[in-house]
Amino acid sequence: MRRALITALVVTAAFLCGASPASAHPMPHSVVLLDVHETSVTAHLQLPAGDLELARQGEPISAYLAAHIRPVTTDGRAWTVTIGDLTVGRAEQTSTGPYQEVVAAATLTPPPGGDIRHFIFSYDVIVHQVVTHTVLVSVRQDWAAGRVEPDAVQVGTIAIDNRTMTVPALDVNLAHGSTWSGVVAMVKLGGGHILAGTDHLLFLLILLLPAPLLAAGGRWRGPAGTRAAAGRIGRTTLAFTAGHSVALALSALTHLDIPAWPVEAFIAASILIGALHAVRPIFPGREAVVAGIFGLGHGMAFSFTLAEMQLSTGRLALSLFGFNLGIELVQLALVALVLPALVVVARTRIGPGFRIAGATVTGVAASGWLVARLGYPNPVAAAADGVGAHTTPLLLVLTATTLTALIWMLAGLRTRSVRRCASSGVASG
Structure with a gap:
């Protein structure tokens, strides 16, 4: 008996030791991302394929999901659940290796x-069969709460209760939402979009770079008057605003299904043309017209952001207003920031070199973007995108340039004033 007991213990220990690497390997969890709309909620499901196969036991996936997703009102009335398209792909979580994942929308x-x-979110997909499985539930989009950024906020976890061996439902309470919160969030999103979108920013700046100059004989010559330069900069900015506002409204409200790559390539080409114009005048005096035309393409690119939100018509109209307002506020701030520098630098000896250098850097970046957006990734585009991820240094450079230009202008005015006083003193003497 003693020998049999010892043998059994040894076999059991060997089995456990041999199984420990596999049993200790972390298993992937499920993810549920909620997009809260005006009249419905879209649940985006990310499910480990292996665990899903084990749990559904041959039942069709759509039917299985519909049977195990059962949201109800707080007073117990059932919601309607509709399962959308299913896709299978590869995924990887921090604590696991690569694995196959089923992606579905409900x-x-x-x-x-x-x-x-x-x-009340009653959900036990996979969990009812795989007792070690965990489901992370997060809110990805909630317009009424001002959540329009892609970062998700976790609202709870679903797992089996080891004491009762049941799967408790998750109480999803998103608190109060309002139209004001949604509009304010869209204003912030629009402002952030123009700052993060280096290509949009560069297009506007490169068109403004030669605005304080006069063109003659196919070259940029001397500076224009301050009033003329300010008027040209203002018209160019307003035309760009009008162009992208019209395209943004039309493409968003009519739900135009436009592929992204031609629009992005068009934007890169517009920046390259603007850079060439800053070196040699291609369309002198017509910068506003060109800005309006190219602004149409930039507006279509902005519309991709709104299209992903799947907003109702009323919320979409308010979002268009807020998004555009955010873009315009940031554009006006940037124009106010660079206007003094552009006017002053154009009147100095470093003006031509500053313009050529800015146009060259912009042209190189635009060429890299254009090639990449036509399907050929390259290090130039990657470097330009990397700079775009850090707009703070760019804003600091613009601010420093403007302050230097203002100091230079004030010093010049003071010098001229002293000279006039000295001349008046000599004349009176």
Whole structure:
């Protein structure tokens, strides 16, 4: 008996030791991302394929998901669940290796009178069979709460209760939402989009670079008057605003399905043309017209951001207003920031060198973007994108340039004033 017991213990220990590497290997968890709309919630499911196969036991995936996703109102009334398209791909989580993942979308619609912002999320996909499985539930988009950025905020975790061996439902309470929160968030998103979109920023700046100059004989000559330069800069900025505002509204409200790459390539080409114009005048005096035309392409690019949100018509109209307002506020601030520098530098000996250097750097970046957006990745485009991820240094450079230009201008005015006083003193003497 003793020998048999010892043998059994040794076999058990050997089995456990041999199984420990596999059992200790972390298993991937599921992810549920909620997009909260005006009348429904879209749940984006990211499910480990292996665990899903084990849990559904041959049942069709759509039917299985519909049976195990059961949101209800706080008073117990069932929501309607509609399963959308399914795709399979590769995924990798921090604590696991690569694995196959099933991605699905479920539309959750409350009954009449149901609160879209507070519901009980009864969900046990995979968890009811794989007791070690965990589901992370996060809100990715919630316009009424001012959440329009892509970063998700976790609202809870779903896992089996080891004491009762049941899967408790998750109480999803998104608190109060308002139209004001949504509009303010869109203003911030628009402002952030123009700052993060280095290509949009460079296009505007490169068109403004030669604005304080007069063209003659196919070259940029002397500086224009301050009033003429300010007027040209103002018209160019307003035309660009009008162009992208019209395109943004049309493409967003009519739900135009435009491929992204031709629009992005068009934007890169517009920056390259602007850089060439800054070196040699291609369309002198017509910068506003060109800015308006090219602004149409930039507006289509902006519309991709709004299209991803799947907003209702009313919220989309308010979002267009807020998004555009954010863009314009940042553009006006940037124009006010660079206007003094452009006017002053154009009147100095370093003006031509400053213009050529700025146009060259911009042209190189635009060429890299154009090639990359036509399907040929390259280090120039990657470097330009890297700079775009850090707009603070660019803003600091613009600020320093403007301050230097203002100091230079004030010093020049003071010198001329002293000379005039000295001349008046000599004349009176």
